[in-house]
Amino acid sequence: MAAIYPDLRDRTVLVTGGASGIGEAIVRAFAAQGSRVGFVDLDAGAGERLAAELSAAGGQIRFAACDLRDIAALQRAIGEIRAALGPVTVLVNNAANDERHPTPTVTPDYFDDRIAVNLRHQFFAAQAILPDMERAGGGSIVCMSSISWMAGFGGMALYTASKSAVLGLVRSLARDYGPAGVRVNAVSPGWIMTERQLALWLTPEADAMREERQALKRRLVPDDIARLVLFLASEEAGAITAQNHVADGGWV
Numbered sequence: 001m002a003a004i005y006p007d008l009r010d011r012t013v014l015v016t017g018g019a020s021g022i023g024e025a026i027v028r029a030f031a032a033q034g035s036r037v038g039f040v041d042l043d044a045g046a047g048e049r050l051a052a053e054l055s056a057a058g059g060q061i062r063f064a065a066c067d068l069r070d071i072a073a074l075q076r077a078i079g080e081i082r083a084a085l086g087p088v089t090v091l092v093n094n095a096a097n098d099e100r101h102p103t104p105t106v107t108p109d110y111f112d113d114r115i116a117v118n119l120r121h122q123f124f125a126a127q128a129i130l131p132d133m134e135r136a137g138g139g140s141i142v143c144m145s146s147i148s149w150m151a152g153f154g155g156m157a158l159y160t161a162s163k164s165a166v167l168g169l170v171r172s173l174a175r176d177y178g179p180a181g182v183r184v185n186a187v188s189p190g191w192i193m194t195e196r197q198l199a200l201w202l203t204p205e206a207d208a209m210r211e212e213r214q215a216l217k218r219r220l221v222p223d224d225i226a227r228l229v230l231f232l233a234s235e236e237a238g239a240i241t242a243q244n245h246v247a248d249g250g251w252v
């Protein structure tokens with residue numbers, strides 16, 4: 001990634017689900033900007049390894065393990081990161097889980113669990129961090145949506161319902177906190193080749209379908225999303241709020 005955003009240096013950034021996949025690319029991208037990077041993840045081993053690697057390279061990094069379906073645990077983790085790295089003025093609501101769930105198998109508990117992993121924490125992370133941003137005179141929140149609901153994917157109605165709901169969250173928070181200088185945007189990735197996608201879903205047939213649907217024919221990678229997130233976090237995007245930014249190689 002070539003771009004350097006001087007205003008991101010020494011900013012405190014918090015990334016959820018930062019231990020692997022797109023979140024890891026986002027953590028690495030902010031660390032390369034000289035930001036102070038806090039991240040949370042369920043996967044303590046991967047999170048600790050990434051934090052150790054980036055700290056050894058001179059980064060100001062703090063990892064806190066937590067299951068963000070537990071809002072009290074998420075709030076504690078955010079408190080730890082704030083105490084270590086200072087008030088947070090960039091939040092990237094990235095964590096999610098795209099487990100498939102055929103409609104007949106869904107129970108009320110599973111419904112609640114999918115909303116908890118894919119939507120609820122985005123609101124509560126913002127709620128915990130907005131006072132930091134208000135005191136600082138502004139900030140940027142980037143919420144990960146997905147093209148899945150725009151493209152009309154089946155097989156995971158609660159994931160797509162959560163990802164479309166992110167847009168309502170973004171537009172309301174942008175309205176309420178715009179006067180405080182806080183920008184709130186959604187990013188909707190197309191199919192991004194993370195380890196999980198490669199391991200679980202990338203069959204030759206699915207790859208051929210991807211190539212047919214995308215205008216750009218290459219496979220998209222986590223850095224394609226991280227570079228958009230950096231831009232939206234930076235004041236270079238200072239007039240951009242309440243929008244959904246699709247990065248899908250021209251799929252939808």
Ligand SMILES: NC(=O)c1ccc[n+]([C@@H]2O[C@H](COP(=O)([O-])OP(=O)(O)OC[C@H]3O[C@@H](n4cnc5c(N)ncnc54)[C@H](O)[C@@H]3O)[C@@H](O)[C@H]2O)c1
Nearest residue numbers: 017020021022041042067068094096144146189191192196
């Ligand atoms: N990869 C894609 O093709 C794609 C497409 C559209 C949208 N997205 C969105 O991008 C974001 C990142 O996706 P990804 O593909 O990198 O996912 P991933 O599964 O590769 O990584 C998600 C990270 O979140 C963490 N996480 C999951 N559940 C958690 C929990 N309960 N508590 C704490 N951490 C938890 C995981 O441990 C993992 O490190 C998600 O919001 C996803 O919906 C991804």
